[in-house]
Amino acid sequence: MSHYSQSSFEEAQSVDLPVHSARQLTSGGTQARIDLDGKIYDLRITRAGKLILTK
Numbered sequence: 001m002s003h004y005s006q007s008s009f010e011e012a013q014s015v016d017l018p019v020h021s022a023r024q025l026t027s028g029g030t031q032a033r034i035d036l037d038g039k040i041y042d043l044r045i046t047r048a049g050k051l052i053l054t055k
Contacts, residue, residue: 022043022045025043026043026045030044030045030046031043031044031045034053039055040055041053041055042054042055
């Protein structure tokens with residue numbers, strides 16, 4: 001079962017951008033850390049299902 005709307009998924013595929021599941025990045029939880037060139041960012045899924053990325 002996909003968490004993407006069909007139109008947003010098709011849009012991402014049409015421009016050849018990689019699509020990453022936030023649910024997989026957080027291992028089914030609500031938070032993950034993302035490393036970019038040695039800087040750590042926090043990714044959080046809110047109760048409303050929105051994403052917040054902070055440094």
